[in-house]
Amino acid sequence: MTFALIVSSDKYSLLELAKTLEKNDVDITWAESSSDALSMTSNTMFDLIIADEFLENMTGLEFIKKIVPVNPMLNCAVVSSLSQGDFHEASEGLGILMQLPVQLKEKDADELLQRLKTILNLTHKTGAVEK
């Protein structure tokens, strides 16, 4: 089982992504705000965090910049409408697994799953545990 945390104040926008992940043996936890997500990640180790493009008081990318220093082992994906080049520039050094498009399709979820699987294999995943 893989464990993912989705951070979004608009659950509907990422619901289809969540459903696809769940069909592929990913356990989904939802956080409505960045502060809730930060609190959750301090107590539980997730394999993946997915941030929506805009949260209550910051962008998803800004949230990833906050969470990476305190939890660098966490794999991150973020919804962003930036161009590929602008996203690369804005996220350099953060090691983001995947930029997700605003209009998510099933193939995006499949690609995210594939990338996560590759990373977890390379980093010798041992499973999510309570910290």
Next chain:
Amino acid sequence: MENGRIAVPSAEKGGLDGTRSGHFGHCDVFTFIDVENGSIKEVSTIPNQSHVQGGCMVPVNLLAEHKVNALIVGGIGMRPLMGFKQAGIDVYHDSERPEIKPVVEDLIAGKLSQITDNQVCGGGGGGMNLA
């Protein structure tokens, strides 16, 4: 440094007389320098693992598994830097000299500085001039 293992991201075959790699995540091999009583005792190399997007923690795990105490980089992103910190691996910085030997000698002699958070790649910091 009196005792411990130094890792240097290296190009091609690596080794003490080899050259450093410009990006630690994409290096061909890691050169390990084992230091005992302030002197170089043994030099060895290991191949790097394949680099995939979001795979910043792969080399962190690899070097931690090989009991590395210090890493010398020319540039590094925030996420892997924080990962190395959490793994207890000190990260040193030299962005000018492409040769392995002089930077290793400087580290052993205490003349090399640890990288600071504002020197990381992205966010306006970092960068290096190695091959």
